[in-house]
Structure formats: C-alpha cells, structure tokens
Amino acid sequence: MTSPRSLPAEQASWLAHLRIERGLSANTLRSYERDLGRYDAFLGARGRADVAEVSRTDVTEFVAAIREGSDGGNPLSASSTARALAAVRGFHRFALLEGLVGEDVAAEVSPPSAPRRLPKAVTRDEIERLIEAAGSTPGPIGLRDRALVETLYATGARISEVVGLVVDDLADLADTAGLTGRPEGSGRSGPERAAPAQRLAQVHLVGKGDKERIVPLGSYAARALEDYLVSGRPALVAARTRTTRAAGHTVFLNTRGGPLSRQSAWAVIARAADSADLTGRVGPHTLRHSFATHLLEGGADVRVVQELLGHANVTTTQIYTLVTAAHLRETYAAAHPRAR
Structure with a gap:
C-alpha cells in the first residue's frame, strides 16, 4: 500500500514539471498549489490518500463543494472554480502520463459556466484625469507615478510586467519623447506638432x-519615462540605505530606493484614482482593458491587439470586440433619429 503522503508528493512533482518544463509563472503555480491543497483536504475527508483511489465522482463533487463552500472553505466564483478544476485536471492528466493511474478520472468533468462579463474600461477623458492626478505630487514621486500610469496605459502591460522593468528594457525614449512638442509640465490638450521621429520608443516586456514581447511606446509615455529617469529616479537612488533591498537597474523605485512592489504600484493607482474622482473604478488591469478597448475603437486589428497584450490565444482578446460593439450600439441608439 502506498504512503498517505503519495498524493501531495505526486502533486509536487506535477508542479515542478509545470515550473521547469512548461515555464509557468510563480503566481500561477501558487494559485494551483492553493487549489490542490483544498483538493487534498477534500479527498482526505473521504479517506483518499493515493491518486489511484480517486474517482470521477470525487472530482465532480469537489467542484460542487468549492462552488458552494460546503467543504468548509469560502465559496468560489465560477471563474475561480474553473481555475481550481484546471489544476485538478492537469494533475490527473499528469498522473495518467506518468503511469500512476490507468484512467484520467477528471478528463470529462466540466467547469461551471460563467456569465460572460465585459472588461471594465474607462473613457479617454478619465484616463487623462488619472494621469494628471498621478503626476500632481511634486518631486521624484510625482514623476515616478506619472511615468508608471502612462506606461501601463501606453503598453497595456500587466502590473507585474511593468514593476519588473529594467532600464535596458527601454529603447529610443529620447527620440520619441520629442514627438509631443509641448513644454515641461504642460497638458495633453493640444495636438502633437513635431514631425515623427525615425524610431518609435519600445519596451521589452516579460509576461x-x-x-517575451516588444511593445511600442507612445510619445507621452516616452516623455514621462524620460523625465522620471533623468530627474526622478536618481533622487530615489540617492535615498537608498544599507538596509534597502538592491534594485539594480530596476526602472520603478520606492521612496527608499528599492524596487517598487506590485502592492505599492497598486497603491499609486488607487491614490491617483481617489484624486481624480475615480475611486473604486480604476486598477492596473483597468488600464490594460482600456488600452485594448481604445485601440479597437480606433480601428486596430484584433490580432495586433492580441500581440500587444501577449495573449496566447486570440479568443481571449476577442471579448474586447464585444465592448466596441456595445459602444457602437449605444452611439447608434443615441444619434440616429429613427433608432428608437
């Protein structure tokens, strides 16, 4: 008889396989590990200590239990339940391929259907207000915060991708920053007057x-980054103490000169949202959604937006086309004299 520890041990082997062979992110692996921990507790209550003892009924009833919270944990949304089932199904598929079982008992178990929700985006005017609010703090912090928000909106990057940037990930900032043709500290209301630069700035993102992907960087984000790197970041580097975690060439720094964390970046956006009367409506992912929505509304091809967002599958990106279709319907209904 196998040891009672065999089930979590084999799960650890699967997670190691995902990390080494598949290259999944640390955040995804932590989520899967949490999901499998809850799965283990559910199976343990049923006396299952080995993967070979698990039945399809066990898997089906686990899905129902976590959806309703009847296993003693918090009830999960349909999307979180689907993620947990993805972890369970991946593990059982791995067990079959490794010869630990003769049947994949999770293969035919379906996740609960989730209502299709449109991504939340904010308007261009609200983006303007957010950026101005982020840069309103005097000194290096204001320069940093404006550059952070400008970069998130200009690239559609995830917050983890932006806080992980190093200086060498940025290219041709100075050329593109000159496109704005505006004096220091001026707003965005006027059109860009300068002739296009030969090269558009680019940012190298690791998703x-x-x-990896390369995303163009518009003139406003390039100018904000250039201002921050020249006048803001050196002041933050100078604030570094011997106890500060080494930042190396990390672009975005905290007030102690160390790398800016994801949590601190969230706080930057939350403060700016409060100042711009957008409390509770804007987070880092809102900027990503707004980036995609505004591109599609401007006529960008969905495949191009897919590449810019770093989506592996175009179907993930296509949900944004529903947003623009809804926008078209609203515009038509409001503007056409015989729409209603």
Missing part, C-alpha cells in the same frame, strides 16, 4: 510563462 506569463516568461514569454
């Missing part, structure tokens, strides 16, 4: 599963 989920360490997948």
